[in-house]
Amino acid sequence: MKKLTSAQIRKMYLDFFKEKGHTVMPSASLIPHDDPTLLWINSGVATMKKFFDGTVVPQNPRITSSQKSIRTNDIENVGHTARHHTLFEMLGNFSVGDYFKEEAITWAWELLTSPKWFAMDPKRLYVTVYPKDTEAKRIWHEVAGVAQNHIYEVEDNFWDIGEGPSGPDSEIFYDRGQEFNNLPADDPESYPGGENERYLEIWNIVFSEFNHKPDGTYEPLPHKNIDTGMGLERVVSVFQNARTNFETDLFLPLINETAKISGQKQYGDSSDTDVSFKVIADHIRAVTFAIGDGALPSNEGRGYVIRRLIRRAVMHGQKLGIEQAFLYRLVPLVGKIMESYYPEVLKQSDYISKVVKMEEDRFNETLKDGLQLLNEMIAAAKKEQLAELSGKEAFKLYDTYGFPVELTKEYAQEQGLSIDEKEFDSEMQKQKQRARNARSNAKSMGVQNALLTDITTKSEYVGYQALTTNGTLKDIIVGEKLVKEVKDGTAVLIFSRTPFYAEMGGQVADQGVIKNAEGKIVAEVTDVQHAPKGQNMHTVKVLLPLKLNENYTLEVDQVFHDKVRKNHTATHLLDQALRDVLGSHTHQAGSLVEPTYLRFDFTNLGSVTNEDLNKVEKIVNEKIWQNLKVETIETDIESAKKLGAIALFTEKYGEQVRVVKVGDYSTEFCGGNHVDSTGELGLFKIVSESGVGAGVRRIEAVTSKEAYEFLELHTQLLHDVGKELKVAQVKEIPHRVGLLQTEIKQLEQQVATLEAKIASQQAANIFEQSEKIGKFTLIKAQVKVAGMDQLRQLADQWKTKNYSDVLVLATAIAKDKVNLIAAVSPEAVKSGLKAGDLIKAIAPKVGGGGGGRPDLAQAGGKKPAGISSALSTAADWLKEKE
Known part of the structure; x- marks a missing residue:
């Protein structure tokens, strides 16, 4: 078998199917277009939905592609297994109602075994079929020539996602030899399709021929389709005789460059560090392509995935001894590796690198906070003599600071602790459910509409040249039926010629009217969309009867x-x-x-x-x-x-x-x-x-x-403002506004000075009224000040004079607004008192919440009537600390 590069394999695959009459479809953006069911393009077929569900009829029913894809449902497995990835490429050939099983099977066998193409040894290839799919089994043996003992019947070989298109599938396996196996040759799982490393699945061919109905039954689809998928990373590992996908030309340059940056660790030193090398190589590929396609790091959706991947890779970089930002340095290398098919990545590498570095720097700033929180969790658990950390707190680390849960486990294990994984998993499921709820419930794959896909009427769009034309009414659709006449209500019409633009490319559809031979308006055009085969379908409000095959005048609203x-x-x-x-x-x-x-x-x-x-x-x-x-x-x-x-x-x-x-x-x-x-x-x-x-x-x-x-409108608004400001010309407005702002600042300073005097006068009274509670002294009072700034000034005075161990002050700013402040002296803090704990205990009494440092904390609330109760609760809280 030839030793091929990844670029050669991709090109040979596409060239083969181009020779078989397929159109080579460029790899689509990772960001789905008009598909709310997907966060990312996650397969080759995901870009073909509109063809398979009949929404659009392709110009050529034979299509082939190498589609970049992202899947993050198994992100924790990346690096630990031989073949899990976040970003991968799926080679595929597709038939939309054209060829079916015989061509799909024989072409797959030709590509894999022909000396002109992949030249694989037929003795190393095995196939699996669905037991009831006797036709596929016959074709593999009698037409393709696969030996009977190389064909396995597997019950799982049926592609079904619930309601919608479904059908049997056939998988192709490559026998890498017993030296690659992780099991004894006689192990029950050591067969094509079993859980082993010897027989590697390299291709899956789906024969989409049924519609899975809501009642659980299956009916034949109007048009049968072929959907195949060959993972490029997997098949490259076969051609390059690599034990895993990572020891190939797609990943090794990234791994070697990471080792160079590390200067401490080398790939192959240990299984633990090898995981880190693999995670980094995998994640930087996904991040580079995702950012290149327009996604950016954030706290939600796609941006959250990118942020998580970057942070996960940074943490693994630290395991390799890399303390500084480094991922951004790998971006140009990703571009060079993929340049033959994705030249745009290298062209955008400067921009992508900049985005990655900004995110790395941001994470490195928050990393210390996360580690401090983790150390506090560990210390608290030890103090309470607990054997495990809270799963909820571990999830907070993961969700807020981007800490991979395995890292939290490692830190905890070093201190003789575990984490409550059940509670962590529960929090993770809640988050996933929130993400699912945020996306549309639209079907992931629609079912073909035979009515529309079977309409072959030719309809010419003439709107580039004229906005009025005569056309023959060729199709009338009412509900789900073709009819010969419509008298009222709403209908969808297709004409032989039309000047009406169908909505596309962001441009809304034309509006207008349809007239009969007498010049009377028979319908108003409210919308125009493309039929699956490209005809312009006019949604109309019917005013007078319309009949099939009669001529009408179509007029576009020219002003619109x-x-x-x-x-x-x-x-x-x-x-x-x-x-x-x-x-x-x-x-x-x-x-x-x-x-x-x-x-x-x-x-x-x-x-x-x-x-x-x-x-x-x-x-x-x-x-x-x-x-x-x-x-x-x-x-x-x-x-x-x-x-x-x-x-x-x-x-x-x-x-x-x-x-x-x-x-x-x-x-x-x-x-x-x-x-x-x-x-x-x-x-x-x-x-x-x-x-x-x-x-x-x-x-x-x-x-x-x-x-x-x-x-x-804005000119008139400026004139109105000028009148209010009493200026003669509009151009004088900025100067007049500047004078007013200066005047306002002066007044605010005067108010602040007066409020400070009032606060000082109140301080003289309240600081003399301390009470003894156990071994501590407490000053608590409601004061009349303007807000939190004045409360902090009072707290500063209290701190300077050391009037008591604890201070609690409250003020009612309005009918529904309260400010609270709590302060604890340095000596009392050493004794275990924390202002943050105190404020959390009393804030609910005023309908609010807050927090802060051990020596100073503040809170807001909405119930002034609860101030007295809050102050009493402060005394009770202090009694409990004796």
Whole structure:
């Protein structure tokens, strides 16, 4: 068998299926587009859902891909096993209602065994089949030529996710030899499909042919499909004769570089340090690709996964003796390893490295706090003579500080303690449930709609040339049925020709009317969407009867349409201007083009400064005032790329594409509607900039009439403010506001001085009223001051004069607001008293809570009526400490 690199294996796989008539689909972004059921793209088939469920009919029903994927459900196993990863690539070939079992099986065998391709020894290959799938078993033996004793029937070989598509599958195993086995050759698990290391599963072919119905029965799908998956990391380990996936050209360079950075540990020194090397190599790959696709570290969703992976890798770096930030130094190496198929990673490596280093530095700052908390937990457990740490507290370490639970276990074990794993697991399940609840309950895979997928009517879109046209009504859909006539209500119509734009690429659908031969309006078009085979489907409100095969006039609302196309062109200008100002790392994360405004989501580390927003706005307006020509070019995808066209978001493009050029400034793939020249936009104004998720910002803007109205409104507001401030001209407002701010500061200083005097006067009285409680003295009182600042001033005076061991003060600021402060002298702290514990005991009496240091703590509340009870509780709390 040939010894191939990972790049060669990937290319050979895709080339093979390209020769078999498949379209090579580029690897999609790890961030799912319009799929709320997924946090990450987690398989090759995840990007094919819309084809398999019939939402879209692909131009070519034969597709192949190498899809980057992320799975984090087994993150704790990474590094401890031979083949668990967070990021992996899935090689796959897919048939959407085209070929089925015979072609899928024979092509798999040809690719694996042919001397022209992978040239594997057939004697080392074994296959498994579902016992009831006699057809697959026959094809493997009689057509592909696999020996009978190399075919195993396995009951688990049935792919089923509950309701939806399902079917039998067939797995292919490679016999690596008994020297790779972790079991004796005669062990019951030592067979293809058993729990062993000798027979390695390298490919799975799913024959998707049934719909699993809610009642538990199975019915044949209208169109049978093929879905396969070959893990690149696994098959590379076979070709490179590596014991695990990590001893391959995908991971070893990262492991070796980590060892170099460590300067203390080498891969192979011990099983413990080997785990750390593997975790680091795995996690930096996942982090690099995730950030490259637009995700950023945060405390929720995808950002939380990235943050957790970085922190986990940092902790393992510390085990290798690496104290400083180091992960960011591995990012360019990830780019070099993957450059042949993912050149964009290396191009973005500077930006990705910057993000990773920022997160490493942030974690290193909090790491000390986490270790201090862990040491306090251990000390408290020992003091109370406990054998284990609280699982809830261990989860807090994991959740708040990013401590892997195995690290907490190790620290605890060194001190002769364990952790309450049951309680920890319970907290983990609660968190997972919260995450599941936060995502949509939409189905993970829809079922094909035979009605729509079987409609083959040809429908031509002419909206680029005309907004009114005649068309023959070819299909009428009411509910789930095709009908010949509709008299009222709502219906979906398909015409032979249409000027109505179907919603796509962020641009909303056109609106308008449909007229009969007499010129009467028979329907109002409220929405237009694409049918699975690309036809424009018009959702209409029926006013007069419509009949199949009759001719109608379709008219788009021109005012609505013109406003939309102005905002669409503005979106392209904004997209390029953001890259010019913020950097090339910024890319689109979604858009919406409405007639009255545009919304543009983009990736960025933080909020955009007002200075940069002004620069962006100025650039867009300059391009408008230059009245640049806007032209569209229809060409093949490769020619479009040579023109420098940018693909927006995650749209899929066919062989022929439309490229929109705005002068020499912007060139993008786009199927939407645009103005003829930028001067038609008139004016562009940014209305707002805000955050909508981890690392994703949103700009809303207006053009033309709406931009003028926005400016007119704000001009009027300025004039109104000027009248209130009694200034003659608007330009005098800032100066007048500055004078008022200075005056306010002076008044605030006067108030603060008076409040300080009042506080001093009260102090003279309250500090003389201490009471003896056991061996401690307590001063407690309700005072009349403005708030917490004055309470702290009183506490400072008390501390200076050492009036008592403990001080508790309360003030009612309003009908529903209370401030409390507690202070403990240094001597009393040494005796075991803590102000933080005291404040937690009394705050509930005023309907609040708080905390602080052992010597000083504060709290807020909503029940002034509870102040007396809070002060009494303070005395009771002190009695208990005798």
